[in-house]
Amino acid sequence: MAIDIGALRKLCEDGEVTTFLFDQESSSYTIKNYASGIVRVCLGEWDESKSVTVAPGISHTILSLPGTAAFGSRATSNMVTIKAEKEGMVEVLIDL
Numbered sequence: 781m782a783i784d785i786g787a788l789r790k791l792c793e794d795g796e797v798t799t800f801l802f803d804q805e806s807s808s809y810t811i812k813n814y815a816s817g818i819v820r821v822c823l824g825e826w827d828e829s830k831s832v833t834v835a836p837g838i839s840h841t842i843l844s845l846p847g848t849a850a851f852g853s854r855a856t857s858n859m860v861t862i863k864a865e866k867e868g869m870v871e872v873l874i875d876l
Contacts, residue, residue: 786874792819792864797826800860800872807844807854808875813837815868826861836868841875 792798792815813819813834820831823844834840844855860872 786876787871789869789871792862792868792870794864794867797861797863798870800862802858802860802874804874804876805856805858806874806876807856808841809860810839810841810873810875811860811862812839812871812873813868815864815866815870817864817866817868819865819870820863822861823855824857824859824861826863828863831863 786802786804788800790798790800809823811821811834813836816836818836819834820828821834821842822831823842832842844857862870864870
């Protein structure tokens with residue numbers, strides 16, 4: 781029986797947007813950049829203006845912006861999109 785640990789690892793092509801889809805939604809994801817260049821990360825659909833940079837060889841936790849439903853709540857998504865500066869492996873872990 782396989783255990784879903786909420787982690788996906790993909791080869792990201794340079795200059796291309798790669799989509800990571802999860803079964804559950806979260807407002808927090810950990811990005812592990814194994815590529816030799818920076819990657820830009822968005823929670824949800826790709827939007828350059830809302831992307832966050834993760835340096836090569838770094839693990840970084842990305843949080844969504846606060847939602848509007850209630851004080852202290854955060855928007856959730858089951859999608860993370862990544863655009864790599866150089867081809868390389870990137871791992872995304874869902875923080876539940």
